[in-house]
Amino acid sequence: MTFKHMKLALLAATMLGSAGTAMAEDVTLTIESWRNDDLPIWQEKLIPAFEASHPGIKVKFAPSAPTEYNAVLNSKLEAGTAGDLITCRPFDASLSLYNKGQLVAIQDLPNMKNFGDVAKAAWSTDDGSATFCVPMASVIHGFIYNAEIFEELGLEAPKTVDAFFALLDKIKEDGSYIPMAMGAKDQWEAATMGYTNIGPNYWKGEEGRLALIKGEQKLTDEDWVEPFRQLAKWAPYLGDGYEAQAYPDSQNLFTLGRAAIFPAGSWEISIFNEQADFKMGAFPPPVQKEGDTCYISDHTDIGIGMNAKGPNQEAAKTFLNWVGSAEFASLYANSLPGFFSLSNETVEMEDPLAKEFVSWRESCKSTIRPAHQILSRGTPNLWNEMWNVSANVLRGAQTPEEAGETLQKGLASWYEPQKQ
Amino acid sequence: MAAEQSTRPPIRWHIAVFLAPAVLIYTAIMILPLFNTLKLALYTDAQNAQVFIGLDNFRLLFGDERWSEQFWNALGNNVWFFIIHMLVQNPIGILLAALLSSPRLRMRAFYRTAIFIPTILSFVIAGFAWKLILSPLWGVAPNLLDFVGLKGLFQPWLGKEAYALTTLALISVWQFVGIPMMLIYAALLSIPDELLEAAECDGVTGMAQFWKIKLPLVLPAIGIISILTFVGNFNAFDLIYSTQGALAGPDFSTDILGTFLYRTFFGFQLQLGDPNLGAAIATAMFLIILIGVSIYLFGIQRRLRRYQF
Numbered sequence: 001m002t003f004k005h006m007k008l009a010l011l012a013a014t015m016l017g018s019a020g021t022a023m024a025e026d027v028t029l030t031i032e033s034w035r036n037d038d039l040p041i042w043q044e045k046l047i048p049a050f051e052a053s054h055p056g057i058k059v060k061f062a063p064s065a066p067t068e069y070n071a072v073l074n075s076k077l078e079a080g081t082a083g084d085l086i087t088c089r090p091f092d093a094s095l096s097l098y099n100k101g102q103l104v105a106i107q108d109l110p111n112m113k114n115f116g117d118v119a120k121a122a123w124s125t126d127d128g129s130a131t132f133c134v135p136m137a138s139v140i141h142g143f144i145y146n147a148e149i150f151e152e153l154g155l156e157a158p159k160t161v162d163a164f165f166a167l168l169d170k171i172k173e174d175g176s177y178i179p180m181a182m183g184a185k186d187q188w189e190a191a192t193m194g195y196t197n198i199g200p201n202y203w204k205g206e207e208g209r210l211a212l213i214k215g216e217q218k219l220t221d222e223d224w225v226e227p228f229r230q231l232a233k234w235a236p237y238l239g240d241g242y243e244a245q246a247y248p249d250s251q252n253l254f255t256l257g258r259a260a261i262f263p264a265g266s267w268e269i270s271i272f273n274e275q276a277d278f279k280m281g282a283f284p285p286p287v288q289k290e291g292d293t294c295y296i297s298d299h300t301d302i303g304i305g306m307n308a309k310g311p312n313q314e315a316a317k318t319f320l321n322w323v324g325s326a327e328f329a330s331l332y333a334n335s336l337p338g339f340f341s342l343s344n345e346t347v348e349m350e351d352p353l354a355k356e357f358v359s360w361r362e363s364c365k366s367t368i369r370p371a372h373q374i375l376s377r378g379t380p381n382l383w384n385e386m387w388n389v390s391a392n393v394l395r396g397a398q399t400p401e402e403a404g405e406t407l408q409k410g411l412a413s414w415y416e417p418q419k420q
Numbered sequence: 421m422a423a424e425q426s427t428r429p430p431i432r433w434h435i436a437v438f439l440a441p442a443v444l445i446y447t448a449i450m451i452l453p454l455f456n457t458l459k460l461a462l463y464t465d466a467q468n469a470q471v472f473i474g475l476d477n478f479r480l481l482f483g484d485e486r487w488s489e490q491f492w493n494a495l496g497n498n499v500w501f502f503i504i505h506m507l508v509q510n511p512i513g514i515l516l517a518a519l520l521s522s523p524r525l526r527m528r529a530f531y532r533t534a535i536f537i538p539t540i541l542s543f544v545i546a547g548f549a550w551k552l553i554l555s556p557l558w559g560v561a562p563n564l565l566d567f568v569g570l571k572g573l574f575q576p577w578l579g580k581e582a583y584a585l586t587t588l589a590l591i592s593v594w595q596f597v598g599i600p601m602m603l604i605y606a607a608l609l610s611i612p613d614e615l616l617e618a619a620e621c622d623g624v625t626g627m628a629q630f631w632k633i634k635l636p637l638v639l640p641a642i643g644i645i646s647i648l649t650f651v652g653n654f655n656a657f658d659l660i661y662s663t664q665g666a667l668a669g670p671d672f673s674t675d676i677l678g679t680f681l682y683r684t685f686f687g688f689q690l691q692l693g694d695p696n697l698g699a700a701i702a703t704a705m706f707l708i709i710l711i712g713v714s715i716y717l718f719g720i721q722r723r724l725r726r727y728q729f
Contacts (some may be wrong), residue, residue, distance in 0.1 A: 092690065185579050187665070188689075239557060241555075241574075241576035242576070252557075372690065381688075383691075384689060388669070388672070391671070397671055413486065
């Protein structure tokens with residue numbers, strides 16, 4: 001039954017895939033991607049810019065639906081019909097392709113020097129010896145606020161946790177707006193925009209994340225439980241019935257001007273720019289005490305690599321090298337505000353909100369979401385469990401300490417360094 | 421004809437020929453995949469090759485604390501989902517059918533159609549519509565309750581562990597109550613008038629007539645409905661997936677075997693899919709349904725008394 005469906009899907013994908021690889025005199029590169037939202041940007045801005053400077057190479061952007069991408073790509077790669085360029089999901093999904101010999105190591109491309117280790121980590125082997133995708137963009141977490149409400153109530157973006165809660169109290173006392181738009185129903189909101197948004201300030205970004213991977217820290221440690229305590233304190237400031245509030249509900253509450261603050265990922269910027277007709281501002285996750293180092297979740301989300309069996313290896317390398325250049329970084333970041341280049345080159349951006357987000361890279365230390373590298377390889381899956389317990393904590397169904405214990409118990413059940 | 425004169429009866433080829441299309445198609449699209457799924461459950465993926473591991477997947481599923489906990493949780497939720505259907509959907513279906521078959525009812529076709537229409541809606545539409553109705557932010561449910569002064573009763577039902585599964589079961593009841601209604605209605609119509617007239621001559625009328633004459637006559641139909649409900653409920657997936665997502669929140673309180681199977685088989689977010697363990701769950705589901713149907717078939721259906729008119 002289900003197995004049969006898989007077979008049919010594979011068959012269909014293979015046939016569609018082979019129909020796509022038409023050859024012309026020029027070398028034509030096909031890009032496999034899940035970003036079908038970005039089709040116009042590739043066709044109108046990125047590809048023409050590349051083709052103008054690289055005569056003889058044509059590029060075709062061939063995206064599939066985000067939820068189907070991994071399955072479609074895998075079957076195309078197995079059948080040998082995938083395009084020359086492969087858009088890479090971060091971490092294990094791409095690593096398994098590299099281990100199967102379907103992606104090529106590209107750390108020797110000249111422009112790879114433009115990327116730091118954190119940027120490359122998402123597409124490198126565990127020991128860092130090989131990198132197989134060029135990092136394209138990351139998303140940064142923080143809080144977006146309605147600047148008009150802040151002005152009306154005489155509020156200022158908070159720097160510390162105390163100031164943050166004082167601010168929420170003020171909005172709540174005033175009573176005309178919901179202080180913060182967030183729901184527990186879709187679970188990932190609580191984990192992504194809640195726990196891993198504010199958490200890096202407590203587990204000290206990369207330091208805590210790597211210690212967790214090495215087994216030196218546990219999820220029951222104070223540094224990992226305190227963010228849950230903070231999250232639990234948010235509940236009274238959320239809208240009525242937030243337990244059943246879904247992610248689109250939260251977005252609408254904010255863009256309709258009914259909520260003052262939106263715990264956000266930077267990908268919201270382009271959506272909010274379109275839908276909200278008020279001025280917006282943003283502030284990074286508040287620190288515990290004035291003067292503490294701040295940490296932000298600057299999560300590597302999208303990269304691009306090349307198909308090991310693609311017919312046009314040289315042209316593909318040329319393209320990947322171009323993706324690593326400052327020209328691409330600036331084009332991409334400006335066409336898609338909220339998706340930030342991972343390049344060390346300085347990228348000038350025009351969108352004020354995106355500029356605000358990216359400015360935190362200067363003042364704060366970057367880290368990625370803690371569950372994504374290595375720690376989500378086994379079952380139970382740490383990231384899925386984080387969704388669940390974060391939502392539980394937000395709903396008050398689990399105490400922060402219990403949440404930490406659940407996570408630790410699950411991780412320790414399969415991850416060697418955490419077993420003692 | 422010559423064939424009739426031979427001593428042996430001729431091979432009746434036409435039977436095989438007429439059966440062939442159905443048998444072949446049924447085998448290709450139902451039986452083979454079923455056995456393939458069973459087979460898949462006995463293998464595991466090691467270095468991109470399928471390796472035979474016997475019953476290890478089942479040992480993991482029932483022996484490992486986490487997997488078995490999830491499995492029993494899903495099964496328990498499934499049973500509750502089924503109980504709600506049996507206690508709410510089917511009695512309401514019978515009641516509606518009895519009302520519809522009342523000779524004094526006007527606009528019968530309208531009611532019949534109106535009650536049946538949700539059944540032909542897609543799960544996704546029903547799920548989405550109810551999600552909106554029950555939304556604490558934009559839904560009409562809080563306002564309607566406010567209207568009758570019962571705002572205090574409103575809860576974000578789909579977001580509370582205690583209520584979410586029951587709420588979903590009731591949504592499903594709303595959607596499918598038309599099916600038992602139609603089947604029972606048809607069964608009630610097929611009761612001959614002579615029988616009812618005879619009952620009236622004997623002084624059995626009204627409610628007594630329903631309980632003593634009509635209900636025993638439609639019992640076989642009720643049995644069929646129960647088994648359809650059972651199979652449908654234990655295969656359910658769409659409604660939960662479309663309203664609560666694959667993680668079946670809050671805190672897995674709405675996780676049923678279908679969503680558990682989906683998460684395991686296809687993976688979810690960073691969790692990579694495990695088709696082999698997924699097939700083991702599918703096999704367990706198949707066995708549960710098989711056992712349930714067998715109990716009904718051998719334990720109940722054979723004892724039902726049927727009446728020839």
